[in-house]
Amino acid sequence: MSEQEKAVAVLERLYGLILSRKGGDPATSHTAKLFARGRAKIAQKVGEEAVETALAAAALNDRNEVVGESADLLFHLLVLWADCGVTPDEVWAELQRREGRSGVDEKKSRAPN
Numbered sequence: 108m109s110e111q112e113k114a115v116a117v118l119e120r121l122y123g124l125i126l127s128r129k130g131g132d133p134a135t136s137h138t139a140k141l142f143a144r145g146r147a148k149i150a151q152k153v154g155e156e157a158v159e160t161a162l163a164a165a166a167l168n169d170r171n172e173v174v175g176e177s178a179d180l181l182f183h184l185l186v187l188w189a190d191c192g193v194t195p196d197e198v199w200a201e202l203q204r205r206e207g208r209s210g211v212d213e214k215k216s217r218a219p220n
Contacts, residue, residue, distance in 0.1 A: 118195055121182065123187045141186050147185045156180040 108116070124138075131139030141149050158177040163169070188195070 113139050115195075115199070118181070118185065122185050122189065122195050125182075125185050129189060138186060141183075142190060146187070146190050147158050149183065149190050153180070153183045 109206075127136035128136050129142050131142075133140035133143040141152065156176065156179045160173065160180050163172040165177045166172075188198070
């Protein structure tokens, strides 16, 4: 198994664990507590983790901090996906669809909001 396949497998296992916590006891599971707080709070947490990751990277002080914050960000993003009913496979397929396309062309192809 390649390193890329291992990384995807880790994310997919984590996603499965997150799904198993949906509807669980918020007193015993951080993930269940996130679900109980609702989508807006989950999305807020994703935003917080994204900012913390960006700040850690901008500070350029500690590579390990960037790694840790990135892991937090990915975890909370997976929780948000689970709450929205989005699967990792859907995201992988979208990334694959975009592969090899210019970012400029990709943005032009999207409908304006």
